[in-house]
Amino acid sequence: MVAEAENEHPPIPEIARIGIVGAGQMGGGIAQVAAQSGFDVRLLDVDQARLDDALGRVRDGLERLVKREVIRDDEVRASLARIRTGLDYDMFADVELVIEAASENEEIKRKILQSLLRVLRPEAVIATNTSSISITRLAATTDRPERFIGMHFMNPVPRMNLIEVIRGIATQEDTYRAVRTVADKMGKESVTAEDFPAFIVNRILLPMVNEAVYTLLEGVGNVESIDTAMKLGANHPMGPLELADFIGLDTCLSIMMVLYDGLNDSKYRPCPLLIKYVEAGWLGRKTKRGFYDYRGEVPVPTR
Numbered sequence: 001m002v003a004e005a006e007n008e009h010p011p012i013p014e015i016a017r018i019g020i021v022g023a024g025q026m027g028g029g030i031a032q033v034a035a036q037s038g039f040d041v042r043l044l045d046v047d048q049a050r051l052d053d054a055l056g057r058v059r060d061g062l063e064r065l066v067k068r069e070v071i072r073d074d075e076v077r078a079s080l081a082r083i084r085t086g087l088d089y090d091m092f093a094d095v096e097l098v099i100e101a102a103s104e105n106e107e108i109k110r111k112i113l114q115s116l117l118r119v120l121r122p123e124a125v126i127a128t129n130t131s132s133i134s135i136t137r138l139a140a141t142t143d144r145p146e147r148f149i150g151m152h153f154m155n156p157v158p159r160m161n162l163i164e165v166i167r168g169i170a171t172q173e174d175t176y177r178a179v180r181t182v183a184d185k186m187g188k189e190s191v192t193a194e195d196f197p198a199f200i201v202n203r204i205l206l207p208m209v210n211e212a213v214y215t216l217l218e219g220v221g222n223v224e225s226i227d228t229a230m231k232l233g234a235n236h237p238m239g240p241l242e243l244a245d246f247i248g249l250d251t252c253l254s255i256m257m258v259l260y261d262g263l264n265d266s267k268y269r270p271c272p273l274l275i276k277y278v279e280a281g282w283l284g285r286k287t288k289r290g291f292y293d294y295r296g297e298v299p300v301p302t303r
């Protein structure tokens with residue numbers, strides 16, 4: 001049965017060219033890793049300035065690797081030469097895989113998928129890097145749910161070794177295998193997650209962060225004691241509040257809401273103190289204030 005179903009769709013060619021939509025934190029990182037791994041990369045955004053920034057970050061990232069003697073100087077040039085940037089979907093006409101890494105907004109992602117379908121080869125695979133939107137629901141808006149999959153990279157992409165691979169209800173086995181092969185070529189470990197809210201990493205990590213904020217709210221500990229306790233007591237490289245500031249408190253809150261709404265379970269209710277920080281615009285490192293104040297030489301706890 002499975003083999004028959006797979007025959008309905010043209011076979012997936014070897015993946016050598018990857019299109020990436022969205023040149024933000026994630027898209028830029030994915031472009032770097034893909035180019036370093038020998039893939040031809042086409043990076044698209046709606047904003048030329050974001051493309052220029054992303055290329056600058058890729059260059060800086062590669063040069064840091066030269067300084068640390070991980071790669072040679074000529075590899076920087078070769079990797080950069082493999083990345084083409086642009087604002088027009090036509091450059092995706094010959095790619096075998098697209099990774100959608102634009103803003104986390106379902107409406108935006110749906111529009112991008114429609115633009116992609118106008119130019120993509122019928123056998124091309126579409127992956128999305130969404131952290132929270134249902135893969136199955138996004139897949140259903142395309143002409144190829146069996147060639148649609150989640151490829152959830154971790155931030156920062158060049159440094160984090162994991163990719164969560166998420167199958168939608170219609171995703172075919174050959175699509176899954178093709179994407180795992182790409183992950184291998186990028187030197188990443190992949191784990192398979194089912195298509196449930198927040199997948200594996202965020203499903204486990206964010207409730208821990210949320211619980212740390214409750215621990216703070218209830219006065220069980222202060223910012224410093226909570227982070228020190230988890231670093232030394234659980235051997236975590238970063239304390240949960242430091243980590244929340246790194247992820248962005250707005251992002252933490254939105255992932256908790258996805259869990260709360262998607263799983264309909266009160267155990268995922270976001271901590272009122274987390275909501276208060278977001279309302280204050282204290283979103284963590286990116287706004288220079290969160291559970292720590294980053295405006296001075298060293299971060300200072302805000303509680």
Ligand code: NAD
Pocket residue numbers: 021022023024025026027044045046047050101102103104105108111112129130131132152153154155247
């Ligand atoms: P970001 O805000 O840094 O970048 C988003 C980019 O998308 C921007 O450059 C923006 O100009 C572009 N964009 C917006 N609308 C577009 C459109 N219509 N067409 C093309 N480009 C468009 O966001 P990010 O942190 O890189 O996140 C991107 C995706 O990756 C999201 O789905 C997010 O959930 C997911 N993700 C983020 C993280 C993280 O830690 N930041 C981790 C894993 C996955």
